[in-house]
Amino acid sequence: xxxxxxxxxxxxxxxxxxxxxxxxxxxxxxxxxxxxxxxxxxxxxxxxxxxxxxxxxxxxxxxxxxxxxxxxxxxxxxxxxxxxxxxxxxxxxxxxxxxxxxxxxxxxxxxxxxxxxxxxxxxxxxxxxxxxxxxxxxxxxxxxxxxxxxxxxxxxxxxxxxxxxxxxxxxxxxxxxxxxxxxxxxxxxxxxxxxxxxxxxxxxxxxxxxxxxxxxxxxxxxxxxxxxxxxxxxxxxxxxxxxxxxxxxxxxxxx
Amino acid sequence: xxxxxxxxxxxxxxxxxxxxxxxxxxxxxxxxxxxxxxxxxxxxxxxxxxxxxxxxxxxxxxxxxxxxxxxxxxxxxxxxxxxxxxxxxxxxxxxxxxxxxxxxxxxxxxxxxxxxxxxxxxxxxxxxxxxxxxxxxxxxxxxxxxxxxxxxxxxxxxxxxxxxxxxxxxxxxxxxxxxxxxxxxxxxxxxxxxxxxxxxxxxxxxxxxxxxxxxxxxxxxxxxxxxxxxxxxxxxxxxxxxxxxxxxxxxxxxx
Amino acid sequence: xxxxxxxxxxxxxxxxxxxxxxxxxxxxxxxxxxxxxxxxxxxxxxxxxxxxxxxxxxxxxxxxxxxxxxxxxxxxxxxxxxxxxxxxxxxxxxxxxxxxxxxxxxxxxxxxxxxxxxxxxxxxxxxxxxxxxxxxxxxxxxxxxxxxxxxxxxxxxxxxxxxxxxxxxxxxxxxxxxxxxxxxxxxxxxxxxxxxxxxxxxxxxxxxxxxxxxxxxxxxxxxxxxxxxxxxxxxxxxxxxxxxxxxxxxxxxxx
Numbered sequence: 001x002x003x004x005x006x007x008x009x010x011x012x013x014x015x016x017x018x019x020x021x022x023x024x025x026x027x028x029x030x031x032x033x034x035x036x037x038x039x040x041x042x043x044x045x046x047x048x049x050x051x052x053x054x055x056x057x058x059x060x061x062x063x064x065x066x067x068x069x070x071x072x073x074x075x076x077x078x079x080x081x082x083x084x085x086x087x088x089x090x091x092x093x094x095x096x097x098x099x100x101x102x103x104x105x106x107x108x109x110x111x112x113x114x115x116x117x118x119x120x121x122x123x124x125x126x127x128x129x130x131x132x133x134x135x136x137x138x139x140x141x142x143x144x145x146x147x148x149x150x151x152x153x154x155x156x157x158x159x160x161x162x163x164x165x166x167x168x169x170x171x172x173x174x175x176x177x178x179x180x181x182x183x184x185x186x187x188x189x190x191x192x193x194x195x196x197x198x199x200x201x202x203x204x205x206x207x208x209x210x211x212x213x214x215x216x217x218x219x220x221x222x223x224x225x226x227x228x229x230x231x232x233x234x235x236x237x238x239x240x241x242x243x244x245x246x247x248x249x250x251x252x253x254x255x
Numbered sequence: 256x257x258x259x260x261x262x263x264x265x266x267x268x269x270x271x272x273x274x275x276x277x278x279x280x281x282x283x284x285x286x287x288x289x290x291x292x293x294x295x296x297x298x299x300x301x302x303x304x305x306x307x308x309x310x311x312x313x314x315x316x317x318x319x320x321x322x323x324x325x326x327x328x329x330x331x332x333x334x335x336x337x338x339x340x341x342x343x344x345x346x347x348x349x350x351x352x353x354x355x356x357x358x359x360x361x362x363x364x365x366x367x368x369x370x371x372x373x374x375x376x377x378x379x380x381x382x383x384x385x386x387x388x389x390x391x392x393x394x395x396x397x398x399x400x401x402x403x404x405x406x407x408x409x410x411x412x413x414x415x416x417x418x419x420x421x422x423x424x425x426x427x428x429x430x431x432x433x434x435x436x437x438x439x440x441x442x443x444x445x446x447x448x449x450x451x452x453x454x455x456x457x458x459x460x461x462x463x464x465x466x467x468x469x470x471x472x473x474x475x476x477x478x479x480x481x482x483x484x485x486x487x488x489x490x491x492x493x494x495x496x497x498x499x500x501x502x503x504x505x506x507x508x509x510x
Numbered sequence: 511x512x513x514x515x516x517x518x519x520x521x522x523x524x525x526x527x528x529x530x531x532x533x534x535x536x537x538x539x540x541x542x543x544x545x546x547x548x549x550x551x552x553x554x555x556x557x558x559x560x561x562x563x564x565x566x567x568x569x570x571x572x573x574x575x576x577x578x579x580x581x582x583x584x585x586x587x588x589x590x591x592x593x594x595x596x597x598x599x600x601x602x603x604x605x606x607x608x609x610x611x612x613x614x615x616x617x618x619x620x621x622x623x624x625x626x627x628x629x630x631x632x633x634x635x636x637x638x639x640x641x642x643x644x645x646x647x648x649x650x651x652x653x654x655x656x657x658x659x660x661x662x663x664x665x666x667x668x669x670x671x672x673x674x675x676x677x678x679x680x681x682x683x684x685x686x687x688x689x690x691x692x693x694x695x696x697x698x699x700x701x702x703x704x705x706x707x708x709x710x711x712x713x714x715x716x717x718x719x720x721x722x723x724x725x726x727x728x729x730x731x732x733x734x735x736x737x738x739x740x741x742x743x744x745x746x747x748x749x750x751x752x753x754x755x756x757x758x759x760x761x762x763x764x765x
Contacts, residue, residue, distance in 0.1 A: 006261075006516075006518075008261075008278055023518055023536065024279050024297070024534050024552075026278065026296060041536060041554065042279070042297060042323075042534070042552060042554075044296065044297075044322055047322075067554055067557075067580065068297075068323065068552075068578065068580070068596075070322065070323070070340055084598075085580055085598055086323075086341060086596060086598070088339075088340055088341070088358055088359075103598055103616055104359065104598075104614065104616060106358055106359060106376055106377065108376075118660070121616055121618075121634060122377075122616065122632075122634065124376060124377065124394050124395065136659060136660050138659060139634050139652055140395065140423075140634065140650065140652055142394055142395055142422050142423055142440075144421075144422055144440065147471045147478075148468050148469075148470060148471065148478035148479070148481075149391060149393060149419055149421055149481075150373070150391050150419070150481055150485050151470070151472075151478065151481065151484060151485050152472070152484070152485060152487070153470065153471055153472045155471065164659055164660070166654075166659055167652050167654055167680055168423070168650075168652055168678070168680050170422055170423050170440050170441045172440060174471075185652075185654065185680050185682060185698060186680045186698035186712050188423075188440060188441035201712070202441050202456070202457060202712060213658050214658075215658060215661070215663065216657045216658065216663055216665065216684075217661075217662070217663045223657075223658035223661065224658070226658075226659075226660055226661065229661065229662070230660050230661050230662060232662070261516075263516070263533055279534050279552070281533065281551060297534075297552060297578075299551065299552075299577055302577075323578065325577065325578070325595055341578075341596060343594075343595055343596070343613055343614075359614065361613055361614060361631055361632065363631075377632075379631060379632065379649050379650065395650065395678075397649055397650055397677050397678055397695075399676075399677055399695065402726045402733075403723050403724075403725060403726065403733035403734070403736075404646060404648060404674055404676055404736075405628070405646050405674070405736055405740050406725070406727070406733065406736065406739060406740050407727070407739070407740060407742070408725065408726055408727045410726065423678070425677055425678050425695050425696045427695060429726075443678075443695060443696035457696050457711070457712060
């Protein structure tokens with residue numbers, strides 16, 4: 001264990017072996033940090049708040065939280081969480097393994113996130129969002145939840161497995177982004193999307209099957225399902241399963 | 256008074272009773288913090304700058320500034336200011352009471368803000384903005400001010416009482432958002448809006464009266480005026496005044 | 511040299527004369543800070559990472575890095591860099607002199623930036639971007655790079671000299687924004703633009719020559735080329751060169 005002398009670590013926090021905590025970081029009481037985790041400088045881990053239900057913040061093993069990040073108590077992260085800088089994560093975020101959260105992203109809490117999800121920089125995940133596995137959300141995307149703001153009605157967004165939401169798109173409250181859907185940049189999605197279709201515009205309209213998008217790498221192969229050509233950062237077991245077709249994606253050809 | 260030993264507090268700062276200042280925070284010289292205020296960790300309060308006119312930063316009583324926030328000298332906040340994390344507020348921001356500023360929001364200064372205003376996360380309030388009372392601004396909204404950037408011409412946005420600007424909308428320079436107007440998500444407003452009407456799109460077009468939007472809570476009542484069904488976080492005196500109809504809103508039915 | 515006692519400064523870092531380093535800041539090993547530089551509080555300068563190729567971070571003389579900013583090792587900045595707060599700059603960013611980077615901006619690295627460039631608040635400069643001289647990028651603009659995300663294909667955006675990209679616009683992968691082009695607010699640019707033309711919308715369409723936009727300051731002069739009426743923050747030598755017409759801009763009249 002390597003705790004910098006200018007870090008502030010509660011004696012009540014449960015801290016595993018081989019954990020590193022950087023200078024000017026604060027670890028609060030209600031926290032369990034598992035083995036082999038790195039918390040960089042200027043972080044706050046386990047910020048107390050009355051909406052957490054008194055639950056622990058759990059950071060799974062082999063996680064890496066970059067500097068200036070803030071996690072509230074009452075959330076649970078599986079192993080191998082990786083974050084950029086200045087991430088904010090509120091209470092009651094329940095996430096699977098191998099989640100990546102990009103710099104400046106803001107997860108508002110009270111949401112569920114599957115395995116191997118990738119949030120790029122500066123995404124905003126509203127409360128009551130439900131995110132599947134292998135989902136990609138790109139910079140400046142907002143998942144909303146209030147159909148007539150301000151109100152007490154919370155209708156979260158659902159994003160199904162392997163879906164991709166490109167830069168600066170808004171998904172309106174209660175919408176389901178179907179499995180393997182691609183939402184193009186700068187779109188506003190106001191109704192449920194079909195699986196493995198491309199949607200673009202404001203409001204977003206269905207353009208074609210995802211399999212109709214061609215790779216611009218000279219191969220002229222289909223760009224989707226993306227699992228056929230992109231596997232950086234996924235474990236060998238996942239890549240092997242994809243090779244066996246266990247993703248269940250067709251590029252929309254069978255729809 | 257509870258000042259953490261790893262906070263840096265100027266002896267020139269004027270600090271009221273029952274004030275809490277967290278670790279790794281800096282309080283500069285030209286600051287008056289009133290009674291019962293909490294400043295969390297990693298903040299900078301009263302950052303010196305030559306555009307402040309040498310004016311104090313005043314933080315009203317019963318305020319709560321969350322961690323990693325930065326306030327310049329030369330701004331004034333009424334009582335019960337509440338902020339999220341990583342808020343940035345520049346000089347000559349003059350705000351009323353009970354303002355909420357969400358995480359990552361950036362208030363560029365030289366603007367006026369009324370009472371009971373709510374900025375959600377990651378809003379950008381350009382210089383020369385004028386915000387009324389009971390206004391709501393949602394994530395990733397930008398209020399602009401330069402009609403032909405870059406230039407020396409500053410035409411700020413005006414947002415009148417009870418107006419609502421939804422997620423990821425831009426309001427162009429010099430535009431007035433009328434009383435009780437609703438701007439839908441992902442819109443770009445390029446001209447003045449009528450009171451209590453709904454505007455959507457880029458450029459935004461008038462769709463209907465706000466009173467034509469129905470609550471999605473099963474009641475089928477009008478969602479606007481929002482004061483008829485939403486009052487979380489407002490004091491009893493305000494709620495009582497609303498019950499007496501003192502908001503002056505009709506849902507656009509009389510327009 | 512003025513290093514705050516609560517700053518952490520590596521003995522391996524190369525630090526010039528008259529350098530100021532604020533409290534709670536960290537200067538890592540692989541850094542050269544030239545003379546007359548100010549690093550404010552809560553910064554990280556020279557964050558180690560395996561993608562830097564072991565290269566130094568160089569901060570040119572007379573630079574000013576505001577608080578809570580993070581710079582990775584392996585980037586080079588010419589003299590008079592000025593930043594807002596909470597700036598993030600990744601490895602292999604090669605920038606000329608007199609760059610301004612606004613609060614919350616995120617430069618993803620592996621990009622080149624010319625002289626006298628202005629990034630306003632909260633811009634996102636994707637990897638493989640190539641930015642000319644005298645460029646302006648306004649808040650919440652995203653320069654993308656992946657034509658079919660996620661993939662291994664990187665097609666960066668090129669922004670030529672004197673171009674202006676207004677608030678909350680997205681530039682799609684591989685697009686070139688021509689010299690002196692103006693992209694209006696809330697636009698999505700999906701193809702190369704002609705020099706000194708105005709583009710607006712999603713997808714952005716050519717509207718008129720930039721010289722057709724009139725100043726709203728009562729003069730009714732053309733607002734573009736902007737160098738004819740705006741020179742705040744540029745050195746006298748540049749302003750004199752502009753007066754001699756060395757910018758090569760016509761407002762699109764000759765196109």
